[in-house]
Amino acid sequence: MRRQxxxxxxxxxxxxxxxxxxxxxxxxxxxxxxxxxxxRQFWQIFRQAWQAAQVRSKTSQESTRVVYLRHRNLIVFSWPNDSEQIRVPETLFVKRFNDIEMKKTGYVSPQTEEFISTLDGTDYQMRIQLAWGSYHVQAIQKGPAGNHTR
Structure with a gap:
């Protein structure tokens, strides 16, 4: 016999x-x-929910309320008869988030919401612009000495 x-x-x-x-x-x-x-996925889902709320406001004449539930770490878009929940990743700390009301026309009062990433210290400032409720997220990263860079 041969040995294998x-x-x-x-x-x-x-x-x-x-x-x-x-x-x-x-x-x-x-x-x-x-x-x-x-x-990244959170910001994409948030943008989609925001755009859907704007379309719904303008076409169905339904206002949308956007709130942050700290105890559940959720951002909730709610409108008459329904809502959408978006889970905030554990790596994003919500520094400031005031309740947002998107009117039936799509109008939103100007304000700034703030998130901080615990991964790299990036400060995300979500600036809601005057007029038809558009917003812009600006990421400000801290440099090695704690200085802010863009």
Whole structure:
């Protein structure tokens, strides 16, 4: 009988050790990338909900209220007979968020809401402009000495 060639236990342990070491080294950067992607996805979902509220306001003549529920970490868009909830990622700290009322015409009073990313200290300022309720999110990143850069 011929003896079949196979990996020895030692060789398998060495390969397994290399795989585990590779995973341990890459885990923090992978986890950070997932968290950063969650922040980006939040801003996209928020923009879609905002635009849908504007269209609904103008076509159905329904006002929309946007509130932040701190105890549940949710931003809620509510209008007569329905609502939409958006979960704020754990990496975004809501520094300031006043209740927003989008009128039946789509008009929103000008104001600024603030979020801070705990990932890199980015300060997100959501500035709601006068007129038809458009807004702009400006990301201000802190430099190495704590100075703000854009």
């Amino acid at each position: 060639q196979a990996f020895t236990l030692l060789e398998m342990l060495i390969v397994l050790g290399i795989v585990v070491l590779t995973l341990l080294i890459s885990w923090p950067s992978m986890h950070r990338a997932v968290q950063k992607n969650a922040e």
